[in-house]
Amino acid sequence: MNTDQEVAEQLALFSDYLKRNSLKMTRQREVIVDSFLRTNGHLSIDELHQLVKQKDSTVGFTTVFRTLKALTDCGLARETDLQDGRTRFEHIYNRPHHHHIVCVACNRTIEFLSPELEQLQELIVAKYQFESVRHQLQIFGVCPDCQNQRPSPQDVFDSDAVFARDALKIAMEAERSGLNFYLAAAEHISHPSGKATFLRIAEEEKKHLHDLEYEWIELLKKDKNILKAPVFLHFDYESLKKIFPTRDEIRKRLEGDLDEEQALRLAMEMELESHRFFRDYAEKFNDTRGKAIFLKFAAEEEDHYRTIQKEYDRVMQRSVH
Amino acid sequence: MNTDQEVAEQLALFSDYLKRNSLKMTRQREVIVDSFLRTNGHLSIDELHQLVKQKDSTVGFTTVFRTLKALTDCGLARETDLQDGRTRFEHIYNRPHHHHIVCVACNRTIEFLSPELEQLQELIVAKYQFESVRHQLQIFGVCPDCQNQRPSPQDVFDSDAVFARDALKIAMEAERSGLNFYLAAAEHISHPSGKATFLRIAEEEKKHLHDLEYEWIELLKKDKNILKAPVFLHFDYESLKKIFPTRDEIRKRLEGDLDEEQALRLAMEMELESHRFFRDYAEKFNDTRGKAIFLKFAAEEEDHYRTIQKEYDRVMQRSVH
DNA sequence: ATCTGTGCAAAATGTTTGCACCACA
DNA sequence: TGTGGTGCAAACATTTTGCACAGAT
Numbered sequence: 001m002n003t004d005q006e007v008a009e010q011l012a013l014f015s016d017y018l019k020r021n022s023l024k025m026t027r028q029r030e031v032i033v034d035s036f037l038r039t040n041g042h043l044s045i046d047e048l049h050q051l052v053k054q055k056d057s058t059v060g061f062t063t064v065f066r067t068l069k070a071l072t073d074c075g076l077a078r079e080t081d082l083q084d085g086r087t088r089f090e091h092i093y094n095r096p097h098h099h100h101i102v103c104v105a106c107n108r109t110i111e112f113l114s115p116e117l118e119q120l121q122e123l124i125v126a127k128y129q130f131e132s133v134r135h136q137l138q139i140f141g142v143c144p145d146c147q148n149q150r151p152s153p154q155d156v157f158d159s160d161a162v163f164a165r166d167a168l169k170i171a172m173e174a175e176r177s178g179l180n181f182y183l184a185a186a187e188h189i190s191h192p193s194g195k196a197t198f199l200r201i202a203e204e205e206k207k208h209l210h211d212l213e214y215e216w217i218e219l220l221k222k223d224k225n226i227l228k229a230p231v232f233l234h235f236d237y238e239s240l241k242k243i244f245p246t247r248d249e250i251r252k253r254l255e256g257d258l259d260e261e262q263a264l265r266l267a268m269e270m271e272l273e274s275h276r277f278f279r280d281y282a283e284k285f286n287d288t289r290g291k292a293i294f295l296k297f298a299a300e301e302e303d304h305y306r307t308i309q310k311e312y313d314r315v316m317q318r319s320v321h
Numbered sequence: 322m323n324t325d326q327e328v329a330e331q332l333a334l335f336s337d338y339l340k341r342n343s344l345k346m347t348r349q350r351e352v353i354v355d356s357f358l359r360t361n362g363h364l365s366i367d368e369l370h371q372l373v374k375q376k377d378s379t380v381g382f383t384t385v386f387r388t389l390k391a392l393t394d395c396g397l398a399r400e401t402d403l404q405d406g407r408t409r410f411e412h413i414y415n416r417p418h419h420h421h422i423v424c425v426a427c428n429r430t431i432e433f434l435s436p437e438l439e440q441l442q443e444l445i446v447a448k449y450q451f452e453s454v455r456h457q458l459q460i461f462g463v464c465p466d467c468q469n470q471r472p473s474p475q476d477v478f479d480s481d482a483v484f485a486r487d488a489l490k491i492a493m494e495a496e497r498s499g500l501n502f503y504l505a506a507a508e509h510i511s512h513p514s515g516k517a518t519f520l521r522i523a524e525e526e527k528k529h530l531h532d533l534e535y536e537w538i539e540l541l542k543k544d545k546n547i548l549k550a551p552v553f554l555h556f557d558y559e560s561l562k563k564i565f566p567t568r569d570e571i572r573k574r575l576e577g578d579l580d581e582e583q584a585l586r587l588a589m590e591m592e593l594e595s596h597r598f599f600r601d602y603a604e605k606f607n608d609t610r611g612k613a614i615f616l617k618f619a620a621e622e623e624d625h626y627r628t629i630q631k632e633y634d635r636v637m638q639r640s641v642h
Numbered sequence: 643a644t645c646t647g648t649g650c651a652a653a654a655t656g657t658t659t660g661c662a663c664c665a666c667a
Numbered sequence: 668t669g670t671g672g673t674g675c676a677a678a679c680a681t682t683t684t685g686c687a688c689a690g691a692t
Contacts, residue, residue: 024666024671045657060674065657081402085682086656101451110449117445120438121460125422128433128551130462133425137458139442141451230449345646345691366682381649386682406657407681 017074040156042088099137105146114234157229163290166233177244179205194260264312275301338395363409420458426467435555478550487554488611498565500526515581585633596622
């Protein structure tokens with residue numbers, strides 16, 4: 001659900017759009033846009049009209065139709081095809097691109113995003129030298145509830161909030177992997193100054209993890225049900241293992257009791273790779289809370305990189321003298 | 322394009338369907354079905370009606386509509402949504418499942434299949450425990466010709482024939498990799514009996530390759546334009562490298578001048594993996610010429626396996642005595 | 643002879659437009 | 668005060684159905 005603030009923001013954008021095209025803000029448009037922005041899901045013209053009529057019974061179908069076209073035109077809505085014979089509209093402002101899984105029995109709809117799938121799809125289009133404009137994937141099936149003949153209430157979730165939830169989860173997992181690395185590395189290094197450096201960075205990682213956990217709590221406070229929402233962002237957690245060495249790998253790589261210099265170099269490499277990964281990952285998303293989380297995380301990793309680099313330079317200086 | 326034989330086959334299926342449901346074959350249905358089966362592409366009701374009227378001007382729109390429903394019902398056609406405001410129908414009998422890339426400028430449509438993408442999609446559905454019924458991916462973009470402002474004639478290809486073309490290409494490539502292996506392996510083995518065995522299998526691979534090349538020529542004879550059709554089946558040629566060792570790998574693995582026993586074991590392993598790969602690969606496809614090609618290829622690999630196994634057993638017997 | 647098929651016309655559905663009056667800037 | 672907005676009704680586009688007559692088995 002959009003917060004009041006988000007509604008206001010989008011309403012302002014709509015006003016701008018009207019002004020730019022010398023159109024007018026009217027009582028009807030206001031109530032229509034407000035109703036649209038405050039309702040999640042995939043509304044048809046008629047459904048939105050019904051909603052609007054509850055607030056102002058004089059508003060006509062045509063006006064709702066024309067307002068939805070305007071909203072689509074100014075980038076606040078998107079037409080979507082769920083194969084039920086009518087055009088449906090969904091929010092797109094600061095909401096992640098996604099696809100749909102639709103239950104053919106109860107019409108429950110699940111939204112999801114899979115960067116892997118997007119990438120594969122982009123590769124295919126590139127092979128044909130098409131300039132991709134848009135694409136949509138719809139999967140029709142029977143949901144678990146309908147398979148078991150026990151229909152359950154169909155919650156509708158805000159995909160941006162769910163995206164943020166999934167992004168936080170991923171960032172926390174990455175943070176934990178990093179923390180794990182520094183603690184293990186500190187243990188395996190006998191050189192006292194090196195050990196201290198790694199423990200200090202581990203402390204920082206811990207702080208970042210706490211920050212993320214705070215955000216997590218805040219997210220849950222805003223919407224207690226968000227944990228019930230199905231996964232939105234399909235992330236390959238295995239890819240974290242490629243960036244952050246596992247405990248076993250750390251043990252192996254530090255077996256020879258690396259000196260401080262080597263350990264720092266390893267850490268730098270890791271932070272840089274992690275920074276790049278999450279920055280590139282974020283690149284692909286619309287402006288969403290999820291994207292912001294990844295970018296912030298990437299920035300922190302870059303920060304770590306600099307910290308370690310400074311330490312590395314210091315160590316190198318020392319060894320020269 | 323369907324051949325006369327394929328049209329007859331599908332017409333027979335339609336007749337069966339009619340009988341099963343105590344419906345009648347009529348002059349109109351015959352001409353409608355015939356027109357549909359002999360036209361490629363994505364026809365709307367109206368387009369097919371126009372086509373039919375050329376042969377029999379008395380046939381009405383409603384009959385075309387109802388006949389298309391019947392064709393869909395008996396599995397010879399599929400409704401498809403290309404977002405142009407009308408339902409379009411395409412052939413599905415013995416045609417591979419596929420998705421569409423549509424040019425928003427000239428409406429040119431490219432059909433493609435990517436097993437990787439299908440697999441990814443299946444994984445996602447499985448996570449939500451949905452029972453998948455069907456899915457469709459549409460990519461809208463601007464085709465290369467429209468990007469360059471020079472619209473060119475839009476050939477419509479038979480996706481089954483193009484699938485067969487791509488399948489043959491893949492099978493030939495795999496065959497070449499196998500041949501390559503046996504020749505290289507024979508070179509690296511000094512034991513005369515082992516060398517002979519490998520050369521003999523290489524000869525067999527060559528023969529299979531010739532068979533495939535013959536099929537290739539036949540395919541081209543049937544439709545000389547087929548090479549102009551865009552890629553339909555997106556195959557990851559890299560995966561062949563995982564099955565068949567590259568020249569470098571062969572060199573490395575045979576560096577120590579393997580004895581006959583070890584080389585035979587390596588070959589058996591390879592043939593078995595290749596057999597499994599292509600059998601599983603074929604599993605995923607509808608009954609199409611492409612599927613048949615992969616299955617035949619897989620069967621040949623299994624044959625090789627047995628041949629080599631026999632040789633292996635012989636060698637082992639010999640060494641026991 | 644019977645029962646389904648056909649074509650027409652009409653209905654249904656969902657979207658879009660023309661137009662006379664209304665009201666925002 | 669005038670330009671754009673609104674609601675109604677009507678037009679449109681496409682799909683679907685009712686029905687009386689035609690035709691297949």
